[in-house]
């Protein structure tokens with residue numbers, strides 16, 4: 001049987017560990033700047049040398065949902081490596097939120 005005290009203890013330990021790298025929604029942009037900028041560029045255009053070389057798409061035109069963006073970040077795709085071993089689910093979600101909320105533009109009016 002699961003001992004509740006132990007469970008609480010491990011929960012507290014996890015909280016302490018997580019506190020080392022807190023992930024808030026507004027950290028998404030900062031993490032994007034550290035992890036994604038080299039290929040996708042500050043505005044998501046993907047026109048950095050490394051982005052051109054690897055064929056990074058223009059994130060501003062991405063039609064992906066928040067969930068789909070999280071999946072791409074976690075699993076990687078094509079020449080983009082996955083980040084699931086390097087980032088927590090919260091961090092991935094914060095970055096995806098930043099991409100979706102601040103970089104993706106609605107399609108231009110026709």
Ligand code: HEC
Pocket residue numbers: 032035036037038039040050051054055056057059061062063064069072073077078079080081083095096099
């Ligand atoms: C090494 C360069 C590189 C880095 C670093 C990188 N990407 Fe990518 N990214 C790519 C490439 C290349 C693709 C296209 C993959 C394919 O479809 O073949 C891509 C695709 C994507 C897509 C899918 C866009 C769409 O509409 O299909 C998203 C979203 C994305 N990247 C977000 C990120 C985020 C967020 C980060 C940082 C955590 C990141 N990328 C880091 C190169 C990179």
